[in-house]
Amino acid sequence: MDFGISEEQQQLKNSAREFLTGECPTTFVRKVMASEDGAAAELYAQIAKLGWQGLIVPEKFGGAGLAMLDMAMLLEEQGYAAMPGPFLFSSVLAASALNEFGTDELQQKWLPALADGKAIGTLAIAEEDDGIEPASISTRCRNEGGELVINGRKMFVPYANVADFIIAAVRTGDAPNEVTFVTIDSKAPGVNIKILKSLDLTRRVCSVELKDVRVKSSAQLKGGLDALRRIIDTAAVAVAADSLGGTARALEMAVEYSKVREQFGKPIGSFQALKHAAAEIVADLEPARSLLWYAAYALDAEPKAAPRAAAMAKARLSEVYSRATDRAVLMHGGIGFTWEHDIHLWFKRSRFDESYFGSPPYHRERVAQLGGY
């Protein structure tokens, strides 16, 4: 029994920290926030050289073929840096969906391009009512003479504005579980993408209107409900890893500020009110880190335990992150409420991470159901 990250994983994490500290400081993040597409193309060209986009893509498609626990190291550091752009949605969610459920044809077409950073993909599940369960999926997909015709409207699709393709959850029949995924070229006729005005400007979210969009039947992924479940689990762990890094950063910023800001003639960090607030974040963060490591490990090595582990990690990390950024803003006082200070970048990102792919109550209910309660 060995419950810890390897030396290689620690090195990956350290090198990501070093790279992002140099290339993705908040001055850079703010430039991307103010840009139209929010995609940070120049940064993505650099990380492609480091092999990040291909980290979990199999070697036969030009990737490194590593596991989710390795990816969790990168995602944590991206959360720490509030790295903008489509990485999580393209290089983790789209890549793993294609890797696990793509037909040979789809894999050949997209995985090498994803791995070397030439293509961007994204995932579209939620619609008007914001759910990710089959009952919330109403976008219709009908077979018309060997072609699939898709009609519906997807919501909260990250980076559809720069994506080459969208993997969309669609309904093929009226029975509750008749759902599957199709890969849609984002330039196809009938696809109408609008960037929504989002709170967390380190990410772009879009609505995607699909009106009589025609794709070849080979654009359909293998699997239905099983694919949906697995994609939810992977997304839950990926987002939780981002949350872990963001929590660590919010804590660090608040603690460092408390050591230099003086009131009543002393650093405010000498007051117990602030010490206790900071200690509570540590007490939330460290066990949650252990939980996240397990969930990432389980996705690769313990498929039966993975759904419950993923739901637990997402439920916990979402709350830990939101609470930490909330307290961290407070520990900064008035300066923390300004646009000028950076802490609001994480405050808002924690809100995205909390709701995206299921809120804590949703995931707790999943834990209950998986436990047979």
Added chain:
Amino acid sequence: MDLSFTSEEEQLRQKVRKFLEEEIPKSGLKSASEGREDKTWLGKAKAWQRKLYDAGYVALAWPREYGGQAMDPVKQSIVNEEMVRANAPYLVGGSGLGMFGPTLISWGDEEQKKRFLPKILTAEEIWCQGYSEPGSGSDLASLRTRAEINGDEFVVNGQKVWTSGAQYSDWMFCLVRTDPEAPKHRGISYILIDMKTPGITVRPLVQMTGDKGFNEVFFDNVHVPRKNLVAKLNEGWLIANATLFHERNMLGASTGSQQRFNRLLALAKKIRRNGKPLIEDPVFRQRLVDLEVKVEAMRFHSYRQLTDQMRGKNPGVEAMINKLVGTELNHDLATAAMEAMGDYSMLARDDEQALDSGYWPYEWMFSLGLVIGGGTSHIQKNIIAERGLKMPKSR
């Protein structure tokens, strides 16, 4: 990361499981910590620990020369997990096994280790902790119990308080002031006192639970041989902190939380509310799973620390949170159970109508005591902030 166990480890697990299934009912002890007021409890509790020790299930990781088996800590953790699964009675020698023993292994001299460690394992000698005093609680280093050197003896005068188990303990590991002139942290020594020495008076205190669990201990010219000093004179504070580290990990142990969660889950399945099992109530399910997630996180957190220990990594800030999180979580579990029971939570544990043998109302109180004992949550947070995060001291 590899969570698989070797076949040898799996065999150990099966062996312990079978042993516990057969032996727990024969012990005559109720599960966990119940039933200490019973006059026959002490004898049964000592016999239970002895039986476990003889079977090879106590302190597996301790060195062989002191009665251990020098096994890696994974095997100990397998035994601990099986004890939780079987809801096994706690070990009466817990403070010797969990706090004093590990401290003595690091700091004691050879003669002390050979003399004291084997009898901790067999429960022949029970240990209590002489730390807190009436004027020294959170500010432990201000303690005033005096030990004056007289030839090859210490002469001890003063008072300890909140001393759990002093009424049946054979020995006390005790902090005494040996240099009143030095700064408070530098005049303290760590000595071992035979509780049968003349001049010691133990007066039980009644806890809010109604039990006589802890005590006042008075020292009136108590003579203690100098060879009972652990490590160097006036360097006791360092050793006191080593023991506190072990104590905090013991109090916050994730196995205790798992045991309580399993019991809460069983309760929630049994109790009916509005014609349905309580566990089907959506609001209660949320609360229950929220607790479960925290318990599971602490379980994995303990595996992580076990691995760090085996890799020879020094504990960092991640180990400072065990006591704070574990004891608060245990109290939250008990509080959830009290809410689940509704008006049945009014009933004390000896009422015939009490649910779940009246475990929860007692546990609800007792678990709050452990949020205090070993350093309150407020003190734990100061430690995390000052030692872990290097925030400036307020004192």
